[in-house]
Amino acid sequence: MSTGFFDGIDAITYEGPDSTNPMAFHHYNPDEVVAGKRLEDHLRFAVAYWHSFAWEGGDPFGGRTFDRPWYPQDNMDLAKLKADVAFEMFEILGNPFYCWHDADIRPEGDNFAESLKNFEAIIDYFAQKMESSKVKLLWGTANMFSNRRWMSGASTNPDPDVFAYSAATVKACMDATQKLGGANYVLWGGREGYETLLNTDMKQELDHMGRFLNMVVDYKHKIGFEGQILVEPKPQEPSKHQYDYDAATCYGFLQKYGLENEVKLNLEQGHAILAGHSFEHELATAAALGVLGSIDMNRNDYQSGWDTDQFPNNVPEVALAYYHVLKAGGFTQGGTNFDAKLRRQSLDAEDLIASHIGGMDICARGLKAAAAMLEDGGLEDALKDRYAxxxxxxxxxxxxxxxxxxxxxxxxxxxxxxxxxxxxxxxxxxxxxxx
Amino acid sequence: MSTGFFDGIDAITYEGPDSTNPMAFHHYNPDEVVAGKRLEDHLRFAVAYWHSFAWEGGDPFGGRTFDRPWYPQDNMDLAKLKADVAFEMFEILGNPFYCWHDADIRPEGDNFAESLKNFEAIIDYFAQKMESSKVKLLWGTANMFSNRRWMSGASTNPDPDVFAYSAATVKACMDATQKLGGANYVLWGGREGYETLLNTDMKQELDHMGRFLNMVVDYKHKIGFEGQILVEPKPQEPSKHQYDYDAATCYGFLQKYGLENEVKLNLEQGHAILAGHSFEHELATAAALGVLGSIDMNRNDYQSGWDTDQFPNNVPEVALAYYHVLKAGGFTQGGTNFDAKLRRQSLDAEDLIASHIGGMDICARGLKAAAAMLEDGGLEDALKDRYAxxxxxxxxxxxxxxxxxxxxxxxxxxxxxxxxxxxxxxxxxxxxxxx
Amino acid sequence: MSTGFFDGIDAITYEGPDSTNPMAFHHYNPDEVVAGKRLEDHLRFAVAYWHSFAWEGGDPFGGRTFDRPWYPQDNMDLAKLKADVAFEMFEILGNPFYCWHDADIRPEGDNFAESLKNFEAIIDYFAQKMESSKVKLLWGTANMFSNRRWMSGASTNPDPDVFAYSAATVKACMDATQKLGGANYVLWGGREGYETLLNTDMKQELDHMGRFLNMVVDYKHKIGFEGQILVEPKPQEPSKHQYDYDAATCYGFLQKYGLENEVKLNLEQGHAILAGHSFEHELATAAALGVLGSIDMNRNDYQSGWDTDQFPNNVPEVALAYYHVLKAGGFTQGGTNFDAKLRRQSLDAEDLIASHIGGMDICARGLKAAAAMLEDGGLEDALKDRYAxxxxxxxxxxxxxxxxxxxxxxxxxxxxxxxxxxxxxxxxxxxxxxx
Amino acid sequence: MSTGFFDGIDAITYEGPDSTNPMAFHHYNPDEVVAGKRLEDHLRFAVAYWHSFAWEGGDPFGGRTFDRPWYPQDNMDLAKLKADVAFEMFEILGNPFYCWHDADIRPEGDNFAESLKNFEAIIDYFAQKMESSKVKLLWGTANMFSNRRWMSGASTNPDPDVFAYSAATVKACMDATQKLGGANYVLWGGREGYETLLNTDMKQELDHMGRFLNMVVDYKHKIGFEGQILVEPKPQEPSKHQYDYDAATCYGFLQKYGLENEVKLNLEQGHAILAGHSFEHELATAAALGVLGSIDMNRNDYQSGWDTDQFPNNVPEVALAYYHVLKAGGFTQGGTNFDAKLRRQSLDAEDLIASHIGGMDICARGLKAAAAMLEDGGLEDALKDRYAxxxxxxxxxxxxxxxxxxxxxxxxxxxxxxxxxxxxxxxxxxxxxxx
Ligand SMILES: [Co+2]
Ligand SMILES: [Co+2]
Ligand SMILES: [Co+2]
Ligand SMILES: [Co+2]
Ligand SMILES: [Co+2]
Ligand SMILES: [Co+2]
Ligand SMILES: [Co+2]
Ligand SMILES: [Co+2]
Known part of the structure; x- marks a missing residue:
């Protein structure tokens, strides 16, 4: 039985570039074969259970603007209602993947055990829903930045109890990811960094973070998880400085802690921009270093100094990004996640769907252009000449x-x-x- | 016999904080003992033979504004005149060190051999002048970015001949640095990077740069040079992207090419700013990673997006920088170089001296404050408590x-x-x- | 009877620069006479009822971190408790002024009339508390950006009903400001701007904003309010673009709508930085144009692209700011407001007091330095020479x-x-x- | 007789979007009628006699990279050779307009009279060449920023003699512009601003600049020049701060000095970016204020903090720019100038032509898309609904x-x-x- 949230919106179909129907794909035809692979298998789109699906429209100067029926998501019924709406959205969009944080999907409990109980229950609910859905899990991750307990970091917290709580949290999330057949497990260290060096022992914090990530890799092997372990770089925000600054910094960190062959990167366009790089720079760097894992295809406004997390909308930029993805072999385990937020004035269910349609169409155009350039070979030939x-x-x-x-x-x-x-x-x- | 360039300006002496004489030190007393060491030995100031001494006031929208008698420095007489003025300036300021690029000190020849001949002659001239001067060489370096031959990089150039020319150039500069008893040899890769990824093979370029730096280290050992080999990070400008982006990126690069125990960093405040970091961040990062070598103490305007290379003038900022230097053990081989340019309207010889006085005073105030904080121990105690x-x-x-x-x-x-x-x-x- | 919130913290007194007591003023002695005026009368410090007093530590990636007893401020008892704590804080700090938005001080009602009733009741409560307190109102203002009704702007909203609601809101806030004897009335147009030009009629919105501000000025005259009407520029955040971008832009706007002699500016250091200017630039611009009204003395991190709203802590910068304030005649109706937030890890009541102590001391040092420079006259003499x-x-x-x-x-x-x-x-x- | 500079490059013709010939137009067909007007008449392309034609490839870290036969342009023969090459380029590209500064086209003399003599001679040479060419003058302007005499500003210089020299220079350039039938006269105040407020009387400088611009307008009327007088905003570079910061700031300035009906703006994409704005923001602002005059269609790298002045290459961005141009009525006297520099590694004559082809094609695509959106009316309808x-x-x-x-x-x-x-x-x- 439908929740009614998307009443009046049917499953989105491909109508081709000449269609003027705003609720249709104009470029994303999942079954179109490009460079020997279906578009769906190239792009491996994921809806994010936080931003792209569930963002509620707050900003530092104002509260939520969207009305969502699961609000305030403080009991299991509301969490399940949220899941019902999510899976209806996956049905409408036909996205092959989704992603979650633990905190997105379960009510917070009063302590770890209660939160865990809620989490496991909702994972069971997901597992059940996934049986009758085509959607798969691209990655799971732990939200270790929103609750005030993480305010000074997770694995880098000055308080060992927070390190412990982090380890327990990630263990639970890895178990759940494996249970749902997730293709990757991601760590974004939003508060693994500092606000001020005056109260920070950077060396100790980096050592703890290195040790933590080694534990994650050990646990992956212990449970036989076959997905990729991915770290998502971002230079700052919320932290003044984030240790996983950019691809090159992460690579140095991985080397220092002996992880460069175990861990890859989930690169986000918006985070590249914040770090002063183009997205293709981050992709090319990761590819050159052998650590390109997956992408978050949400853009930043170049002129707003924070992470605006907008849906992609510039084909030339997206084409260059996929050019580097394809040149590096394309996605096998990774994919294209939308860690993108609706603008907070985009209140309606229709906006929620239209934004994804736009993002998927733009990516499809970009990928097709990238594949055409690779096939034509003009850029590769020019490189070959230049370095001859x-x-x-x-x-x-x-x-x-x-x-x-x-x-x-x-x-x-x-x-x-x-x-x-x-x-x-x-x-x-x-x-x-x-x- | 004096060149007359500084006529009317006497050697600068320490007059204490209450003096209102603009041509005296108010805080830099070389012999003052702070934390067990003379200020001169702590700070190890160097005048740069390019910016702080010899900048001529050009910018992208206008040519040189300063009249300098060595202009256009296209023959050995003018190069020697320039050296004479330089050593007069060292005498006036009492700076214990200076630094040069090859291209700063010799006329360019028509080919490598001619440039080398000029270079060796001027190095002999320097050696002779240093006999009767107290000034020592903090570091030598090669300018591999100004001549059009370097426009596409030095060791990362698509043309192997440029790689060869770079190797020969650095060999000559290392020889000269050793001959003059230099304490360090520096590499700044201004054009080791790219303008556009469209024509760049990043992996190949990084491999060549890694190989080149290994050759430098090999040669250091071969000739028994006991100074530090230093790389100077900068994120961009002139290149759109520079491979030695920041301290963390350089560390990753050094690890990848097996050099993390052989090469350290020369960190510049202005370059930290361009990379989106505070100077203390770069210093703390390098210290945490064991690669803090030396500093260029010239600041950037936070709100101009290029390297403004100004003399330092903010004591609170400089104090935090030296706090991290002192915490890491202070300088032994490294020092405080002014890679700083006069503002292009500061035409006079008096400006040239006053700018250095200001910079040296600010650094002295900063270092004394840093030493006092370390002695008081308040920050270290707070850290200890926080991580207890x-x-x-x-x-x-x-x-x-x-x-x-x-x-x-x-x-x-x-x-x-x-x-x-x-x-x-x-x-x-x-x-x-x-x- | 005390709320107990500040238990253990006594009124802060001046102990002089040599004191090491962190809970004392070291530079701010309200009664010290500088350039013929008491420091208190020069600086005219205000505590902000939102950020500096009542910020609760949220950020875009996490909720509130501070425990405050008035949370969730949804009834009059909690609003009064908040007021009680605020006035205890004013007592401890001895700040001569405070500032508020309507939304800071009253619970939101279900409609305008209910919110108004709450607002008027709390204004009465304030009036009563101010009788037995030395604190005065520097300015009142309306929060027309937090509630979702303002998401597309206040006076610039495409919906005329929002314009109406804005007008009614400002009328009520001006009445309250006058009732409490406020020295100024401020308008900050956080959402007077746009997210995307695609859905924005800039000309119409500017005309509406101009008309609105004329109504404000008319109403000021009608009720005989003798305070200044101030507009606070900010370039962006929360809006992608804010119409009151910076001082020069505001001046152009005021001229266009005939208000340049009726309205002045409340300039914030952080907003200057976001607009690509130094604070002294904004102050000098406003002074040159005759519209310098008052200041918010909270700084931004130059390298975080959003409004970090930190307490000031750099004396050289603050000194230059007050230099321009003093040169323009100093404050008469305006003052120094702290629109500054504690860092979100600064949880304790002691942090709340210490941050204000630090801010007030820094401002006192800056103002004294500025006054000394003006008295010495060195900068003015140099200017006179240069333009002779x-x-x-x-x-x-x-x-x-x-x-x-x-x-x-x-x-x-x-x-x-x-x-x-x-x-x-x-x-x-x-x-x-x-x- | 040809100079031979472009040997092997024929006049560029339109071959349509399917052509793979890099030396042909694929989208710019001058005679194609779009929205009732020929593309050539819509776009009104101009080649700039400094950047797009004559840039020599220097940057702050290196000298010129291009070999050009007119170097060093220090006598009339070389200046004429440069003109010959320029007009050959116009022939090849078919651009309907060009632009110059005085300093681009004549050798500098030892004093004003000598420079003037050279200038007048070359203007005669241009007049003669224009008789047999289709190219017209879009605008003339004076370079009052490169020679060291302008280092502290032109009309805002502390030295009245520089003000005088500026007035004489502009008078000569306006005369020449009128003689050649120029459609506009432009003023870009590269050094009308300051390096530091410490030595700057902003109010006096603004008053002088206002007075100067009034003189320009008076002279325009006196000589009956029928072109537009245009000011080109830029926020900084070379100056730390430039008074003509952006469109809104310029409008405030024009109002203050009574010029808002006499002077319009020449807006550059790169300068918009440097000011923290999108290009369409600047265009929409100028249009809303009635001062949109002409454009420089060269883009900046969003992530390099200086004016990179690149040829446009992003169709979606360019389309939005022309959307605002067309909405404001399109160009009548104004046009599309390329104030764009080749990248300094783009050494060849072929690069010079290809870069213009690319720029013209991109603009043609953008304009056609803009015209199609206007004709479709979807955006205008949405606006109408929103403000209904x-x-x-x-x-x-x-x-x-x-x-x-x-x-x-x-x-x-x-x-x-x-x-x-x-x-x-x-x-x-x-x-x-x-x-
Ligand atoms: Co993001
Ligand atoms: Co992300
Ligand atoms: Co530098
Ligand atoms: Co340097
Ligand atoms: Co603020
Ligand atoms: Co404020
Ligand atoms: Co430009
Ligand atoms: Co321009």
Whole structure:
């Protein structure tokens, strides 16, 4: 029996680019085959049980604006009602995946045991609903930042009891993720960082965080979880500084704690922007370092200094992102999660669906453009030309040489390199043929 | 015989905080002993042969504004005149150190051999001048970003000939640094990065940069250079993205290429700011990771998005920076370089001296405040209190435990952590007692 | 009878700069006479009934962290308890002023009439408490951004009913401000702006805002309110764009709607930073344009892209701000409000008091330094020298001349201007003598 | 006789969207009629004689990278050679307009008279070339920021002689603009601002700038120049602060000095970004205030904090910009100038042409999308719906009412407004149908 929340909205179907129906897909046809794979299998869209589905429209200067029937989500009936609405939404959108935090789906209890009981009950409820749904779990995660107990961090908290509470929480969430067949388990360290160095022992906190993540990996192996363990970088907000600043910082951290082969990254466009990077930079960095795991495809406003978490809407940008995803082999376990919030004036159920339609269409356009560029090969050819000198044996040999040997050669051969055009505008024009 | 450049300006002496003489030190008394060491030995000030001494006042919208007698520095006589003025300035300021790039000190030749010849001649000239001067070399470095040959990078250039030219250049600069008894050798990779990912193979470039830095370290050992090898992080400018983005990124890079015990960092306040960090963040990060080497104490305007390279002038900020330097043991080989430019309207020789006086005074005030805070111990005590829980055996044991073991304990002991105040404002007030 | 909230904290007294007592003033001695006026009368400190007193520690990723006894402030008893605690705090700090929004002080009713009834009752309660307190009202204001009714703006709302509700709300708040003898009435247009231009008619919204502000001014005159009407600029947050972007933008708006002689500005350091300006820029701009009214002395983190609203803690910055305030004549009706939030980990009543002590001490140091610089006159003398050429009759005459007449003179007299040093570093060093 | 600079590059023709020829237009067909006007007449493209044509590839860390035959442009022969190459480029691109600064086109003389002589000679040379070319002058302007004489400003300089030199310079440039039939005269105040408030009398400088601009307008009328006088806003760079910060600030300035009906704005995308605004914000603001004059269609990198002045390459952004241009009536005297620089690694003549092709194609796509949206009317209809309440008589009457009258109505009618969805995502999806 329907909750009635989406009354009047039918399952969204693909109508093609010429349709003017705002409640239809114009570019996302799940069954369309691109570069040998169905679009659905390329993109692996997930709805987020917090932002994209359940955001309630608050901001630092005002409370919730959306009316949602599960509010205030403080008992199991409301939690189940929320789940019912969520699964109706998955049915309407046909998204193949969803994601959750523990705190999104269960009422908070008075202590760990009570919260756990609620959590396990709702996981059972999910398991049951998933039997009759096509939706699968892309990832589970623990919310270790909202409750005031986490205000000074989770695994990096100065209080060992919070470390303990964090470990217990993640253990429960990993169990649930495995139970629901989740493809990944994600850790976002929103408060693993500091507000001020004046009260922070950075070295100790990093060591604790490294130890914690090793425990997570150990537990993964212990229970035989086959999904990826992913860390989601973000430079700041809510913390003044977050330890998982960006892809390169995370990689350094993983190396230091011996985890670079065990843990990959869940990269978010908005977090890339906050860190001063383009999304393709973060993707290319992770790919170069072998730690590209999954993505949150929600954009930030470049000119608002906080995480605006908007649905993607710029095809040229999205195309470059998927270009790097495809170049790195595409998603196998990872996928495209919408960690995106409706704008807080977008009150209606129709807005909730339309925003996802727009996001999915934009991603489909981007991915198709990326695949076309890869197939055409223009960018790869240009790269090959530009670095062709390094294919020569004497260039390769130089890399095994030494400063003084090279010095001798420069002097004796009077090496005097002449600049070659980098052709940036030509390549930008090339990309614009596809987007 | 004097060049006359500083006519009318005498050697700067310490006159104490009550003096209103703008051409005297008010806080920097080189011989004052602070925390067991002379101020001069703590601070180890260096004048930079490019910005702080020799900047000529250009910007992207206008040419040089300063008249300097060595202009256009295209022959050895002018290069020597420049050196004469420089050493007169060192005499006036009493700075114990200076720094150079090769391109700052010699005329560019038509090819490597010619440039080298000029370079070696000027190094001889420096060696001779240093015999009768107290000034020492803090570091040497190679300018591998100004000449158009470097426009696409040095060790990361798509053209192997540029890699070769870079290797030969650094070899020559390391030789010269050793010859002059330099305490460090620095690499700043201004164009080791990219303008657009469209024409960039990031993985290959990083591998080449890693290989190059290994060659540098090998050569250091080969010639028995006992100084530190330092990399100077900067996130961007001139490049759109620079590989040595910040301290954490550099550390990840050093680890990946096996160099984390061989190479340290030269951190610049301005570059920290551009990377979205406070200077103390970069210092604390490098200290926590064991790679704090030396500093460039020139600040950026927080609200200009480029490297403004101004002399420091905010005591509270500088005090926090030196607090982290002192906490990490203070400088032994490293020091305080002014990679700072006069504002381009500051035309006069008097401005050149006054700007250094101001910078040195601000640093002296900052260091004294930092030393006083360390001696008082208020911040360290607060840290100890905040993390006291981790001194307990059961907390330490937990770090060797596992998620499921901790889970059991949380459930059985009903661990329910209660937040404690972080006391940020109290600590900020404490700091303000000292600055 | 005391609420007990501040048990153990006595009234704060001045103990001088050498005191190490964290619960005493070290620089703020209300009775100290500086430049002919008591410090208290210079600074005119106000505690804000929202942030500095009553902030509860939420952020976009977590709920309240502070336990406050008036929570959830949904009935008159709790509102009165909150008032009791507030006035106890004023007693402890000795701040001469406070400020409120309507929504800070009364429970929200089910409709306008109910909210009004609550508001008037609490205003009566305030009036009664103020009889036995020294604290006065610096300003009142209306919160027209938190309740969901304001989500699309107040006077700029597409719905005329919201405009009406806004008008009624401001009328009630102005009445209350006058009743309590408030020195100013402030309007901050947090949602007077837009989220996206796609759904915004900017011209119409600006016209409505201009008309609204004219009504406010008319009503001021009608009721004989003698305080200043102040607009508080902020560039964005919560809105993507806020119409009252900065001082210069507000001035253009005031001119367009004929209000430049009726309305002044309440400038906040944090909002200046968000707009890409230094605080002294905003102050100098407002002073140059004759619209400097009052200040909110809470700083932003330069590197967090949102309004961090921290207590001031950098004396050199605060000194420059007060320098411009004093140069413009100092405060008569305006004052120094703390629109500052405790950090959300600063849980304790002691933090609440200590943060204000720190803020007040920093401001006192800044103001004393500013007064000393003005008395010394070094900066004013330097300005006079730099612009001395404009005192000459021929320079003054030129301003009444024309392009072609001046052209003739340049040619005939071969005018060929030579640059003079701007002496920025010398002036910065000068300032550092005082801070 | 050709200079040979573009040897091998023929005139660019329109080949349609399916062409893969990088040296052809794919979207810009000058004769295509869109919304009743030829594309060429809509877009009115101009090549800039400084950046887009003549930029030589320097940056703050390196000198020129491009080899250009007119270098160093220090005599009339080289200046004429430069002009020859420029007009060959106009022939190849078919751009209907170009723009210049005086300093771009003539060698600098030793004094005003010499520079003027050179300038007048080259203007004659241009006039002669324009007789046999289709290219027209979109605007002329004076470079009053590069030579060191302008280091402290032009009309705002503390030295009255610089004010005089500025007046004479602008007089000459306005004469030349009129002689060549220019459609506009532009003033960009790159150094009309300050480096530090410590040495700046902002009020005096603003008054001088206001007086100067009045002289410009007076001279326009005197000589009967029928073009627009345009000011180009930019927030900073090279100055720390520029008085013409953004559109709203300029409008306030124009009002203060009585010029709001005489002067319009030349808006640049890059400068909008630097000021923290979207380009469409600046366009919409100028349109709302009636001062939209012309545009510089060069973008900034959102994440580089300086003016990167890149050719446009993002269709969705460009479409929104032209949407506001068309909504405001389109260009009559104004046009689309490329104040865009090649990337400094783009060395070749082919890059120079390709970058313009790309820019012109992107603008053509954007304009066509904008025209299609306007014709479809979806956005305008949505606006009309959203503000429909204001069409009602009682809403209009309210605007002529008063706070207390409205208050009475709110109470008596129990007005209790209910939020309506802002539908942002729906509108964003709508736009994406067209781009
Ligand atoms: Co996010
Ligand atoms: Co995310
Ligand atoms: Co720098
Ligand atoms: Co440096
Ligand atoms: Co604020
Ligand atoms: Co405020
Ligand atoms: Co520009
Ligand atoms: Co421009």
């Amino acid at each position: 000198g390094w294919e020569k044996p004497e260039a390769k040999a130089m890399l095994d040489s030494s400063l003084d040997a090279i010095f001798d050669r420069v002097v004796s051969e009077n090496i005097n390199p002449q600049p070659q055009s980098g052709r940036q505008e030509v390549l930008e024009n090339y990309v614009n043929r596809f987007v | 829980g981790w001194e307990k055996p059961e907390a330490k044991a937990m770090l060797d435990s596992s998620l499921d073991a901790i889970f059991d304990r949380v459930v059985s002991e009903n661990i329910n952590p209660q937040p404690q105040s972080g006391r940020q404002e109290v600590l900020e007030n404490y700091v303000n007692r000292f600055v | 050429g404009w005192e000459k009759p021929e320079a003054k005459a030129m301003l009444d001349s024309s392009l072609d007449a001046i052209f003739d003179r340049v040619v005939s007299e071969n005018i060929n201007p030579q640059p003079q040093s701007g002496r920025q570093e010398v002036l910065e060093n000068y300032v550092n003598r005082f801070v | 309440g204001w069409e009602k008589p009682e809403a209009k009457a309210m605007l002529d009412s008063s706070l207390d009258a409205i208050f009475d109505r709110v109470v008596s009618e129990n007005i209790n407004p209910q939020p309506q969805s802002g539908r942002q995502e729906v509108l964003e999806n709508y736009v994406n149908r067209f781009v």
